[in-house]
Amino acid sequence: MGNWVFQPSHFAAVLLFALFASTVFGVTMREKPRDMIRYGIYCFVLFVASAIALSWLMYFIAR
Amino acid sequence: MRYSQKCMATEENKKTSTKSGAQEGFVYLPLIAGWLVPGGGHFLLRKWGRGALLAVSILGMFVLGLAMQGKVYSNAHDILDILGLAGDLGNGLPYVISRMLGLGDVQVMVTTADYGTRFIVVAGLLNIIAAVDAHNLRTGRKS
Numbered sequence: 001m002g003n004w005v006f007q008p009s010h011f012a013a014v015l016l017f018a019l020f021a022s023t024v025f026g027v028t029m030r031e032k033p034r035d036m037i038r039y040g041i042y043c044f045v046l047f048v049a050s051a052i053a054l055s056w057l058m059y060f061i062a063r
Numbered sequence: 064m065r066y067s068q069k070c071m072a073t074e075e076n077k078k079t080s081t082k083s084g085a086q087e088g089f090v091y092l093p094l095i096a097g098w099l100v101p102g103g104g105h106f107l108l109r110k111w112g113r114g115a116l117l118a119v120s121i122l123g124m125f126v127l128g129l130a131m132q133g134k135v136y137s138n139a140h141d142i143l144d145i146l147g148l149a150g151d152l153g154n155g156l157p158y159v160i161s162r163m164l165g166l167g168d169v170q171v172m173v174t175t176a177d178y179g180t181r182f183i184v185v186a187g188l189l190n191i192i193a194a195v196d197a198h199n200l201r202t203g204r205k206s
Contacts, residue, residue, distance in 0.1 A: 004130060005132055006130035006131050008131070008175065013178045016124075016127060017124075017181075017185070020120040020123055020186075021124075023116055023117075024120050024121065027113050027116050027196070028117075028195075031206055
């Protein structure tokens with residue numbers, strides 16, 4: 001990779017992870033293209049929403 | 064008298080036989096191809112769109128993991144290393160190539176390197192899901 005280092009923020013890493021994982025989930029878990037898109041979006045929203053919810057939970061636990 | 068149309072040369076049966084004709088050969092080939100090359104199993108079954116999406120997602124995750132200075136597991140000393148190695152092996156040929164080129168062989172120096180290590184492991188696990196999906200398509204369990 002040379003000297004190039006990719007250093008995304010925590011939230012950008014969450015978004016990238018959610019995007020790739022939900023794409024694979026959508027393609028593999030449903031049969032029709034329309035259902036794949038809907039399930040992919042559903043997984044993406046759940047990934048991001050649960051990450052935000054858990055972050056706030058840990059924030060309040062730490063205080 | 065009732066006649067079964069199951070084996071008759073109806074239009075529907077002709078379409079089915081043509082379709083299955085493209086899927087002849089070794090049953091586990093899409094599974095193995097899908098494991099070695101992300102999306103390869105789907106390409107073998109002529110599912111170009113699905114294969115491309117899987118390849119971009121899995122390879123993208125793997126490459127970004129390496130770019131974040133993630134660690135590629137080479138040996139296992141404890142249970143967590145064994146699990147990490149098992150996940151990494153799911154990547155197939157990208158794992159072998161990265162090991163040959165010495166990529167991912169760095170000490171974790173930045174915070175994002177830890178994310179990178181997880182990205183590489185999860186890319187391998189997602190690749191296994193994709194390979195099993197290709198196998199299900201091949202056996203007709205999924206359309």
